[in-house]
Amino acid sequence: MxxxxxxxxxxxxxxxxxxxxxxxxxxxxxxxxxxxxxxxxxxxxxxxxxxxxxxxxxxxxxxxxxxxxxxxxxxxxxxWPVVVERLAGNAAAVEWEPKGGLVVATTDAGAIALTAFASGQRDAGVRCEHLDADQLAAAEPALTRDVCAAVYYPEDAQVQxxxxxxxxxxxxxxxxxxxxxxxxxxxxxxxxxxxxxxxxxxxxxxxxxxxxxxxxxxxxxxxxxxxxxxIKPRRGDVLITAPMPPTVFHKVYDADYVGAVGSSDAALQSSAVVESTRGGPLLLGSSRRQCGFDDRIRPDSLAAIARKALRLCPILADVAIMRAYGGFRPYVDxxxxxxxxxxxxxxxxxxxxxxxxxxxxxxxxxxxxxxxxxxxxxxxxxxxxAVDRPAVITCPIEPSTEKVSR
Structure with a gap:
């Protein structure tokens, strides 16, 4: 431990x-x-x-x-594994799944960027390995074959x-x-x-x-x-398919996901993410947009998610979408x-x-x-x-000495 x-x-x-x-x-x-x-x-x-x-x-x-x-x-x-072990009787609710992640690039430019990104991570101690076409097909049979590069990350995991x-x-x-x-x-x-x-x-x-x-x-x-x-809200949406037999075995996403996460653009950012759940449905993402606390689910976001997920995993063309949900994430510039x-x-x-x-x-x-x-x-x-960095404190103030209430 x-x-x-x-x-x-x-x-x-x-x-x-x-x-x-x-x-x-x-x-x-x-x-x-x-x-x-x-x-x-x-x-x-x-x-x-x-x-x-x-x-x-x-x-x-x-x-x-x-x-x-x-x-x-x-x-x-x-x-995480230590915490899950310590939770003992509550561990089942966590649904700890160390299933690993697969990041794929579907363009030549994306493959170059993914290879360089993975190399930097490896230097920082991240375990990752490149997969050839046969290895990728064995790992994810339902994945498109139109892939220019794929990197496997065995440490990626998921909880409920x-x-x-x-x-x-x-x-x-x-x-x-x-x-x-x-x-x-x-x-x-x-x-x-x-x-x-x-x-x-x-x-x-x-x-x-x-x-x-x-x-x-x-x-x-x-x-x-x-x-x-x-701290500002940044909205993201997720599509959930009907329950399926085992189809996707890792967290799979297109390499442009990293760029969407790191973008500061307030407009809609989307990338393909497909992953399984223990209950059977697949989770399809992802999107990011700065729209305040506007809680509406927008068709353009869902359409972008579906379109990119379908390109990554063509078998989804015949899969029913059961529901969609969205939420807000705490964003810092x-x-x-x-x-x-x-x-x-x-x-x-x-x-x-x-x-x-x-x-x-x-x-x-x-x-x-x-x-x-x-x-x-x-x-x-x-x-x-630290709290006192430019992206976090835009207008420093002096601490108050006023007794507000007791």
């Missing part, structure tokens, strides 16, 4: 309040109470009812180039996001965590320039540390607390999560901005927060995700 989950920490006696009961908040609750903190989660809706309920459950290293986010993804990938979040939170509750749903934060509690808790629709809630883990709504929460961060203390307001921490990678990065994020709170140095420098 990974030593990081067994180490002694100094969080005992620390009261932590987590704003947000999605995947990040649930992973934080599980890890922090394991490391000795007293934990309360305040969720304005239901557990895992926001972004977490509208994702695919990806635990990926294949889509991240060398840098701090890839390092966090590698840490998280090592931690809502199941994983509730399993983590269930573990935290069993260890003494308090979870309040339908509990919306309405104001900060500030004393002597320090955040000492929050006012909620259920009354005041005091804590030594408040962690903003509200996903796409983290920007609004930060505004409310008086320390704004530039520099495409890095925001993890750590807010220097403008002592007592406030953030764990947000993971966009579509929050499921996979959640357990690593929880470890970084726990280590930093305990004053310990982790294998990844949390400074890479």
């Amino acid at each position: 990974t030593g990081a989950l067994l180490r002694a920490t100094s969080l005992r006696g620390t009261d932590v309040l987590i704003i947000g009961g999605g995947m990040i908040g649930c992973a934080l609750a599980d890890r922090l109470i394991l490391d000795g903190a007293s934990v309360r989660v305040c969720e304005r809706g239901g557990v895992a009812s926001g972004t977490t309920a509208h994702g695919e459950g990806n635990v990926l290293v294949s889509d991240k180039g060398p840098g701090p986010e890839l390092a966090l993804a590698q840490l998280s990938r090592r931690l 996001p809502a199941g994983a979040a509730t399993a983590l939170l269930g573990s935290a509750i069993a260890a003494g965590a308090v979870v309040e749903t339908r509990c919306e934060v309405t104001a900060p509690l500030i004393q002597g320039g320090r955040l000492i808790g929050v006012q909620t629709t259920r009354g005041p809630r005091h804590a030594d540390v408040v962690i903003n883990a509200a996903g796409p709504w983290s920007g609004a929460v930060s505004d409310l607390l008086g320390a704004p961060i530039a 520099d495409h890095l999560p925001v993890i750590g203390p807010d220097p403008r307001l002592p007592g406030l921490w953030h764990a947000t901005g993971h966009e579509g990678a929050g499921i996979g990065l959640s357990v690593g994020t929880a470890q970084l927060i726990s280590s930093a709170l305990a004053g310990q140095v982790d294998e990844i420098d949390i400074a890479a995700f």
Whole structure:
């Protein structure tokens, strides 16, 4: 078992309040109470009812180039199996599937870019290997043969996001965590320039540390607390097929997915992603668009997803679409999560901005927060995700010394 989950920490006696009961908040609750903190989660809706309920459950290293986010993804990938093992009776709900990923390029230019990208990842310690046409056909018989390059990533995995979040939170509750749903934060509690808790629709809630883990709504929460961060919603849609016999055996996506993830364009970005679920339906993605919190499912997004998925996997032409759903992801302009203390307001921490990678990065994020709170140095420098960077703090302010309420 990974030593990081067994180490002694100094969080005992620390009261932590987590704003947000999605995947990040649930992973934080599980890890922090394991490391000795007293934990309360305040969720304005239901557990895992926001972004977490509208994702695919990806635990990926294949889509991240060398840098701090890839390092966090590698840490998280090592931690996930340990966490699942520790959840014991709740592990079945997680639906951990280390099925691997296949990235394919369908153009010569895409093949050159994919080869170079994989080479950089390999230098950073990512396991990946190129497949020839015969190997690709054996791995994914239903995949188009119009492929110029293919790279296999054995470390890519998948969980059932809502199941994983509730399993983590269930573990935290069993260890003494308090979870309040339908509990919306309405104001900060500030004393002597320090955040000492929050006012909620259920009354005041005091804590030594408040962690903003509200996903796409983290920007609004930060505004409310008086320390704004530039987190914006970025919408994504998914198509779900009718249940099928085993057809797709890995997470399969076109190499242009990486470009869509890394794009800052507000207009519709789409790429082909096809992957299986244990229940039988295939998940087809993906799309990205900045449209605020407009919750409408748009035909152009669904059409783009279907068209590109069909090119990648022609057998889908005869498959029925059962339903579609969309959700919002917490987006930051520099495409890095925001993890750590807010220097403008002592007592406030953030764990947000993971966009579509929050499921996979959640357990690593929880470890970084726990280590930093305990004053310990982790294998990844949390400074890479600092709050006070240009993409996150667009208008720095001085901490308030006003006592808002008690």
